[in-house]
Amino acid sequence: MTQQFYVSPEQLMKDRADFARKGIARGRSVVVISCADGIALVAENPSPSLHKIGEIYDKIAFAAVGKYNEFESLRQAGVRYADVRGYSYDREDVTARGLASVYAQSLGAVFTAEQKPFEVELAVAEVGPTQAEDHLYRLTFDGSIADEHSFVVMGGQAEKVSSAIDAGWQASMGFADAVRLALKGLTPVQEGEQPGAPLPPSALEVAVLDRLSDSTRGTRRAFRRLNDADITALLA
């Protein structure tokens, strides 16, 4: 029988974290921006059907980077959690805070107990009646949870994108400005500091949580996915 080498818990956790971080860094970025009209979610995603952004509940959306199968299973679990909760209590009892803490627990459990941690980073966004009541939670592979204001950037070039968005973010922005700002952040900067060509709508996945969906669209479901034509029209 071979002797197992001793690995300290610190080293084990560090190795796992490095592994997960590397996996996430390979992917493209996702931006979630809170603005005057609601919350805009923008991802660089050439696939029209494999989504990185999804609807969870009336006012709650989900965005993720990393391994598709892992965040997709988390998204579906989130939809189930929200639907069961809304069905057994009431629709208004489903909150982003509750959902985020369930995600934090599952990610934390997977990080410590499973063979391999999830290589994902998630954002849970809830649009409120006013911008001050918007909630943005950012969850990382180890179950850490952060309550963010104004915007969340996740994925490969998160730091670079984040600094670009930080420079341009204003509370008074509408959806068009927010998406433009996200695009500016997501567009890769070429050699020699020349800004690259902006991403075409077909390479983007954009969804919004309308702040006033009840009065303007007559539905409590605030989530709306924009197709290529909608994106072109919004940015025109």
Added chain:
Amino acid sequence: MQESTANQVAANATSSFTEHLLRDRPELLPFSRSLQGGASAAVPVQVPHATTIVAMSYGGGVLMAGDRRATMGNVIASRHIEKVFPADHFSVLGIAGTAGIAIDLTRLFQVELEHYEKIEGTQLSLEGKANRLGAMIRGNLPLALQGLAVVPLFAGFDTTAGVGRLFSYDVTGGRYEEHEHHTVGSGSVFARGALKKLWRPNLTAAEALSVAVESLYDAADDDSATGGPDTVRQLWPVVYTVDRTGARRVPEPELAAASRGVIEARTIAGREA
């Protein structure tokens, strides 16, 4: 550990909210338990019942209307009950029978459709929705045999075919597509008579509304469990239309005008029956 997770994920891969509840939270289903003792088919328990629902197709869509009365034996249990609900963006649902179970079934059906849409990223087909509703009614069969039956009427716009369609059910979950018009509930025999005389192909939405109100008026005239338009409390039937643009609740002023129109015509006619 990983493999058991994978198995669990595959086993849990359902887009149906009802199946998920059945597996994880069966106590939340409206029909998960049969009544123990007390109730038998011979002596039905006294619970509120919802009655007449009428539905019809018109040029470009379907319309569904329900009166506002719930009864418990010979007592009026509610004058405000709503029996027609939007199921999702392109379909509506009307319920007759045991009110408590019917309302819960409606809630479950609404979540079922929305859940599928969120998990799959696309809407169920209208046939798919109609079949799902049939399965739920079948799930309620044990309670139906104890006297707590729910009979729905389902109408929606088939976005692929571009037409409005209408489905009726029996207590065993049998699903029957109806053409032209249909009605369920204790007042349905009277409403159907009115529909047969008043309905014709390619009605406009406004004409369909007045036909619906008139047939509900006839049902209320002869069936004590169906409530007529209430001018004192300003209560009008609940009416939804579904067309290419989606389901829409007909606003109160339109209903008030249609109801007053029927009442005035009957007052002028001054006939006994």
